[in-house]
Amino acid sequence: MRQTRADDYAEFAAARAGHLYRSACLLTAGDTHLAEDLVQETLGRLYVSWRRVSRVGNPAGYAQTVLTRVFLTHQRRRSSTERATDVLPDLPDPRTADADTPLRLTLVEALGRLPAKDRAVVVLRYWEDRSIEETAEAMNASSAAVRTRCVRALAQLRVLLGDALSEHAAP
Amino acid sequence: MPVEDHKEAGVLFEDRLGEALRHAGGGFETDRSALAAAGAVRGRRLLLRRRAAVAGGVAAVALVGVGGTLLVPWSGDEGGQSVASGQRVTPPRPAEDDGEVSGADLVRTLKKLLPKGKFSEEQGRGTGESGRDGLGMPYAQVVYDDGKGAAAVGVSLNRIEPGSEQAREWTRCPDKRLVSYDACTASTLPDGSDLLLFQGYEYPDRRVDTKHWYASLVTPQGHHITVNEWNAEAEKDAPVTRDEPPLSTVELTKVVSATAWRTAVDAIPESPGHSVAPKPSATTSAPPAADAASVGTTLASLLPENLKVTAKGGQEPEYAYVVVNDGKGESMVQINVQSNMGEALSGHMAGAEKLPDGTLVLTQEAADEKGRAGVVVRTVDVLRPNGDRVVIMASNAAGLQGGATRKAPALTIAQLKRIATSEKWQEAR
Numbered sequence: 001m002r003q004t005r006a007d008d009y010a011e012f013a014a015a016r017a018g019h020l021y022r023s024a025c026l027l028t029a030g031d032t033h034l035a036e037d038l039v040q041e042t043l044g045r046l047y048v049s050w051r052r053v054s055r056v057g058n059p060a061g062y063a064q065t066v067l068t069r070v071f072l073t074h075q076r077r078r079s080s081t082e083r084a085t086d087v088l089p090d091l092p093d094p095r096t097a098d099a100d101t102p103l104r105l106t107l108v109e110a111l112g113r114l115p116a117k118d119r120a121v122v123v124l125r126y127w128e129d130r131s132i133e134e135t136a137e138a139m140n141a142s143s144a145a146v147r148t149r150c151v152r153a154l155a156q157l158r159v160l161l162g163d164a165l166s167e168h169a170a171p
Numbered sequence: 172m173p174v175e176d177h178k179e180a181g182v183l184f185e186d187r188l189g190e191a192l193r194h195a196g197g198g199f200e201t202d203r204s205a206l207a208a209a210g211a212v213r214g215r216r217l218l219l220r221r222r223a224a225v226a227g228g229v230a231a232v233a234l235v236g237v238g239g240t241l242l243v244p245w246s247g248d249e250g251g252q253s254v255a256s257g258q259r260v261t262p263p264r265p266a267e268d269d270g271e272v273s274g275a276d277l278v279r280t281l282k283k284l285l286p287k288g289k290f291s292e293e294q295g296r297g298t299g300e301s302g303r304d305g306l307g308m309p310y311a312q313v314v315y316d317d318g319k320g321a322a323a324v325g326v327s328l329n330r331i332e333p334g335s336e337q338a339r340e341w342t343r344c345p346d347k348r349l350v351s352y353d354a355c356t357a358s359t360l361p362d363g364s365d366l367l368l369f370q371g372y373e374y375p376d377r378r379v380d381t382k383h384w385y386a387s388l389v390t391p392q393g394h395h396i397t398v399n400e401w402n403a404e405a406e407k408d409a410p411v412t413r414d415e416p417p418l419s420t421v422e423l424t425k426v427v428s429a430t431a432w433r434t435a436v437d438a439i440p441e442s443p444g445h446s447v448a449p450k451p452s453a454t455t456s457a458p459p460a461a462d463a464a465s466v467g468t469t470l471a472s473l474l475p476e477n478l479k480v481t482a483k484g485g486q487e488p489e490y491a492y493v494v495v496n497d498g499k500g501e502s503m504v505q506i507n508v509q510s511n512m513g514e515a516l517s518g519h520m521a522g523a524e525k526l527p528d529g530t531l532v533l534t535q536e537a538a539d540e541k542g543r544a545g546v547v548v549r550t551v552d553v554l555r556p557n558g559d560r561v562v563i564m565a566s567n568a569a570g571l572q573g574g575a576t577r578k579a580p581a582l583t584i585a586q587l588k589r590i591a592t593s594e595k596w597q598e599a600r
Contacts, residue, residue, distance in 0.1 A: 009214075025199035035199070047214020
């Protein structure tokens with residue numbers, strides 16, 4: 001990689017690593033080890049194809065897409081032996097957590113109870129603010145499938161979260 | 172109207188969900204610069220090794236990354252494709268005609284060098300494809316069973332610049348304070364080749380107990396040969412089949428030193444446009460702000476006098492650690508010194524104290540991010556207006572692995588702050 005391009009990459013990676021990590025933590029329902037691994041893999045793949053990536057209009061969105069696919073690939077590999085609910089979230093120590101932490105625990109736990117693809121839909125739609133079409137593209141899925149998953153995931157989250165959102169997240 | 176109410180409730184729920192997700196996501200923090208640097212390290216490895224390492228399912232050698240994270244290049248069921256490319260690459264079968272030394276030749280050589288046993292799942296790639304863009308380095312991999320359990324064994328070949336930092340990285344033992352492993356020896360053979368023998372784990376935190384052993388050899392002429400083995404039929408996502416990988420370190424040394432591999436590396440076509448082993452200067456993303464030795468020396472000079480330094484190290488530029496003891500047990504202190512971090516950290520320093528000269532100081536005391544019981548980490552993150560950054564972390568453990576060695580870190584937040592805001596860091600650059 002040429003120096004200028006390498007510098008561009010380094011700048012991009014440093015600027016996006018935090019956001020990608022947070023996305024990955026949501027995708028993995030709090031498995032921070034796995035989240036780090038996924039982000040490193042994502043950044044590694046972007047490094048490899050940086051010349052091409054840097055020419056696309058929205059490298060940040062591109063990075064998120066790569067992260068989503070890396071995550072789904074990982075999930076596919078282990079789906080035969082593990083269910084989504086088997087994920088043991090790496091939750092923060094409650095003794096050192098701040099006052100708002102209970103909401104996070106509830107939401108992260110709820111995410112962990114969704115199937116991986118449904119979780120990816122939720123993260124892309126409501127954390128990344130992507131449209132159905134954009135979500136479908138990122139997941140290599142049809143928009144109909146994304147819609148279905150989205151409805152299903154929202155219904156499940158409503159049940160799992162109960163009143164937690166209205167209590168804590170109302171503006 | 173019930174329908175309208177329902178719809179409105181739905182919209183409201185989605186709004187709240189978005190807000191709650193942002194809240195929850197925002198609560199996950201990490202050392203993003205270390206993560207970015209680790210990503211670049213992985214990218215460089217991928218670039219050099221991914222086709223051999225990933226497409227065939229051969230793991231590349233584990234290496235120490237920034238901040239002591241053990242990085243193991245990914246191996247996935249995507250067959251080594253770039254995720255974005257959307258093109259699947261079929262795992263190659265050993266061919267007879269893919270180079271001066273073919274994939275089938277390499278598999279035959281590997282089988283000949285291994286002790287007697289049964290072989291299956293043979294894969295390989297010859298030297299001819301290696302220089303071309305879109306493919307990778309030569310390798311061979313088999314599942315080998317000596318009668319005590321089938322195990323993946325592979326060899327991958329490459330060129331490397333002798334004496335380069337990269338060559339040293341491949342042949343130097345990771346710091347045991349940073350990475351746990353069972354054994355590692357680095358030596359120089361009579362012919363001047365550097366040899367690393369490593370016995371560790373697929374996952375450094377051992378969340379899965381797959382063992383990964385390897386030998387990595389760099390000759391004075393720049394041949395780089397790595398022989399990997401596991402105690403499972405694949406590096407990841409395969410059950411453990413035996414207590415240990417099949418080859419002893421003596422056997423690994425014999426296999427990795429075979430001259431046939433060097434002949435194969437010599438047969439890799441030179442291709443200036445797609446250099447198999449770019450010089451380090453072309454792969455370094457940015458000049459380091461400081462080297463580990465000077466960072467470590469400066470850190471040691473700033474420690475309170477009652478602390479005895481019992482160990483020190485750090486194998487990456489811009490990073491160093493010391494282990495100190497005040498008589499109450501060992502405590503690890505790590506430091507990162509970086510430049511041009513202003514923009515990258517723009518969102519990270521929220522809530523930081525602002526010093527009169529504009530320097531931002533963020534302090535934190537939290538449970539260990541890896542979840543080690545009773546381990547507490549105190550962090551002081553200092554960002555100067557010119558983008559220079561010093562992050563210092565002190566824990567009540569003696570390394571990145573292992574449990575708590577004392578009640579609290581040996582340094583208080585105030586002491587850490589004094590170190591991180593010292594003018595010496597400016598002078599050391």
